[in-house]
Amino acid sequence: MEELVREQEHEIGRPVEAIENYKVVIRNINGWFGTKQALKNINLNIKEKTVAAFIGPSGCGKTTLIRCLNRMHEMTPGARIEGQVLVDGEDIYDKSIDPVVVKRRVGMVFQKPNPFPTMSIFDNVAAGLKLNGIKDKKLIAEVVEEGLKGAALWDEVKNELDKPGMSLSGGQQQRLCIARALAMQPEVLLMDEPTSALDPIASSKIEELVRSLKEHVTIIIVTHNMQQAARISDSTAFMYLGEMIEYGPTNQIFKSPNKELTERYISGIFG
Amino acid sequence: MARLLDIGLDRIRNLIMDMANLARESVNAALESYEKGTMLRSQIFEYSEKLRVLQIEVADFATELIARYQPVARDLRFIQSCMDIAYGFSRFGRYAYDIADVLETIGPIPDCEKSSVIEMAKTVKDMITLSVESLKKLDKDTSQKLYMMDDSVDALYRKYLRLILTPSKTNYSYSEVRCFISALLILRYLERISDHACYISDCVHYIVTADSSPRR
Numbered sequence: 001m002e003e004l005v006r007e008q009e010h011e012i013g014r015p016v017e018a019i020e021n022y023k024v025v026i027r028n029i030n031g032w033f034g035t036k037q038a039l040k041n042i043n044l045n046i047k048e049k050t051v052a053a054f055i056g057p058s059g060c061g062k063t064t065l066i067r068c069l070n071r072m073h074e075m076t077p078g079a080r081i082e083g084q085v086l087v088d089g090e091d092i093y094d095k096s097i098d099p100v101v102v103k104r105r106v107g108m109v110f111q112k113p114n115p116f117p118t119m120s121i122f123d124n125v126a127a128g129l130k131l132n133g134i135k136d137k138k139l140i141a142e143v144v145e146e147g148l149k150g151a152a153l154w155d156e157v158k159n160e161l162d163k164p165g166m167s168l169s170g171g172q173q174q175r176l177c178i179a180r181a182l183a184m185q186p187e188v189l190l191m192d193e194p195t196s197a198l199d200p201i202a203s204s205k206i207e208e209l210v211r212s213l214k215e216h217v218t219i220i221i222v223t224h225n226m227q228q229a230a231r232i233s234d235s236t237a238f239m240y241l242g243e244m245i246e247y248g249p250t251n252q253i254f255k256s257p258n259k260e261l262t263e264r265y266i267s268g269i270f271g
Numbered sequence: 272m273a274r275l276l277d278i279g280l281d282r283i284r285n286l287i288m289d290m291a292n293l294a295r296e297s298v299n300a301a302l303e304s305y306e307k308g309t310m311l312r313s314q315i316f317e318y319s320e321k322l323r324v325l326q327i328e329v330a331d332f333a334t335e336l337i338a339r340y341q342p343v344a345r346d347l348r349f350i351q352s353c354m355d356i357a358y359g360f361s362r363f364g365r366y367a368y369d370i371a372d373v374l375e376t377i378g379p380i381p382d383c384e385k386s387s388v389i390e391m392a393k394t395v396k397d398m399i400t401l402s403v404e405s406l407k408k409l410d411k412d413t414s415q416k417l418y419m420m421d422d423s424v425d426a427l428y429r430k431y432l433r434l435i436l437t438p439s440k441t442n443y444s445y446s447e448v449r450c451f452i453s454a455l456l457i458l459r460y461l462e463r464i465s466d467h468a469c470y471i472s473d474c475v476h477y478i479v480t481a482d483s484s485p486r487r
Binding site: 255 | 274276343345346347481
């Protein structure tokens, strides 16, 4: 793992050559909200089936950055982006690429659990499949079960799949949202502060889930909880004022960061 | 605004400096005991016990700081190193007691040739001072100087060992044997103290640079 991120570190700030070594390659990304620049020349490579954490003070651009990774940023009025995001070497901003397909390949889980309020647990997980035109009930049932199992929720809800998604606890709702994302069989899962609205036990379950999910999916998580980043991620990126200040193996970032600014932030001296 | 962790770091730093002073006092008392023939075993035992208790206090408090504040980077390295440094100082106290114990067990040795021990004692006392200073100032560069001093301490120990293993006569008197045994044991303890002085400066190097000392 260390070797992997040493490579990544080495490549920050210059064009990437061996892109086939990475699941996600972020190249010279600049992002704006109207005239305000929120991301400044971000370069970052993320290896397949690893967990990358983005940390930094509020407003540093970490949420904007992950929203660029599945083309959600451009859905905000006035927002735009320059640069490339490659998933398996393919630029998701290429004109030939359908944004809907991108969102299927790169799933997202948000800060607050947001199950569809009128839908049952089953339908919440099945929603994406149905929207994509899948009608085979047996297949849908299989995918729902697989998604709920993948989100470590199956055992808790298997006998009440027709109950409203909103009847679940906050932690369960968040896992339901993860199951919904997993049902689309994404290759990359983006998580934007997925535990910030949850109690410690529910947070701990999500963290365990992230660790197990990375066997199948590449995960990129935004978190304000630095101990969470330290616990669950393989690599950590520290952002500040729209810039990527430092990116490296999580153990190195938290034990001996290279940049003074990183040290000051993770030590709680500012932010 | 100071962080809550800073209050804890100040407290652990003060504990460590208390240990440094007590450790230095213990070793000085033990060496004075050798040079002047004063018997200070019970007093040095008290020092050693205090150091042992302080070491436990540092370890407990360091654990509490980690649990409460989950420190990272330099803060974490400092706390981690405090535990190692506290162990080092507690060893100073223990070796000082061992020296005092040897002197009490062997009894008065006023006529012994003491120059080897006195020479090494001077170097080791300087090393303790240097290691404590490096800790106070967080000076990462002291370790190289201490390594050189440690080499000279090791050489002196080996030289004395060779000396007593190549006897110049066949029959040594009982008092001469007591001189050899006491000197050899004390030199051995001093040699260990010298090692721990180096370990303490290694910790300082690690706190400042995040790298283990090059000699390790």
